[in-house]
Amino acid sequence: TMARLPKGVKYVDIPLQHSHSDVLKSMARPLHPEKVVERIRQLVPDVKIRSTFIVGFPGETEEQVQHLADFIAKHEFDRLGVFTYSKQTEVESGNMPNQVAERVKKARRKKIMSIQHEIAFKQNQKMVGRIIDVLIESYDDKKNLYVGRSQWDAPNIDNLVYVRDEEGNRCVLGDFSRVKITEAKPYDLYGEALEDLEPQTTISDLAMAST
Incomplete structure (x- = not known):
């Protein structure tokens, strides 16, 4: 559906949780995450994928962590979060053997986030x-800049786009502005507001179009 709708945002948030099949089986999660990522990118050009992963699940080995690190380095996720496993005794995993020490989880x-930091910067530079x-x-x-989000940024968790409006009339809160990206940082972008040749689209316009 996303590939067929030109007005849909090209952003997918899919929590894959891990890459190693043994860990995924222990989590009772779907297998073959690599096929999922490749299929999404094949169907939706210019898509940006966010995913979340868990490290320190009971029984996870260093070899399995390296498998995850290699998986993330290979697929270069645009947005990524990593969480340490939190033991909950009322669920099955909380009573599994080989619980991982907190210092090891951290x-x-x-390790994974250091890899993602480089990937995020590389993706933003593009x-x-x-x-x-x-x-x-x-x-x-403080920055004297407007702050916004692109179609590839979910609120509160993804990149921000900082926008300089030299003319003073090209950015309006709640409206879309056409922006040329001039600088990239690992988790944020900076740009200049451009003069729109077409009327801006507002949130209310989008709401009316969807009814």
Whole structure:
């Protein structure tokens, strides 16, 4: 459906949880995450994928953590979160043997996030020079910049786009602005507001179009 709808956002949030088949079986999660990622990218060009993973699940080995690290490095997720397993005694996993020590969980999370930090910066650098639509949501008085999100950014968890409006009339809170990306950081983008040749699309316009 997403591939057939030109007005749909090209953003998929799919919690894969792990890459190693033995860990996924222990979690009772679907297998073959690699096929899922490849299929999404095949069907939806320019899609950005967010996923979440868990490290430190009972019985997880260093070899399995390395498998996850290699998987993430290979597929270069645009957005990614990593959580340490939290033991809950009222569920089956909380009573499994070979519980992983907290310090080991934290070290494994740090390892994965260091890989993702480099990937995120690399992916954001690809955006420099592109012209995208940004939903303007606030103004940062300290930076003297507008703050918004692109279609690839979920609220509160993904990138922010900081926008400079040199003309002073191209950014309006609650409206979309056409922005040229000029700088990339690992988790944020910076850009310049451009003069729109077409009327801006507002949130109310989108709501009316969907009814």
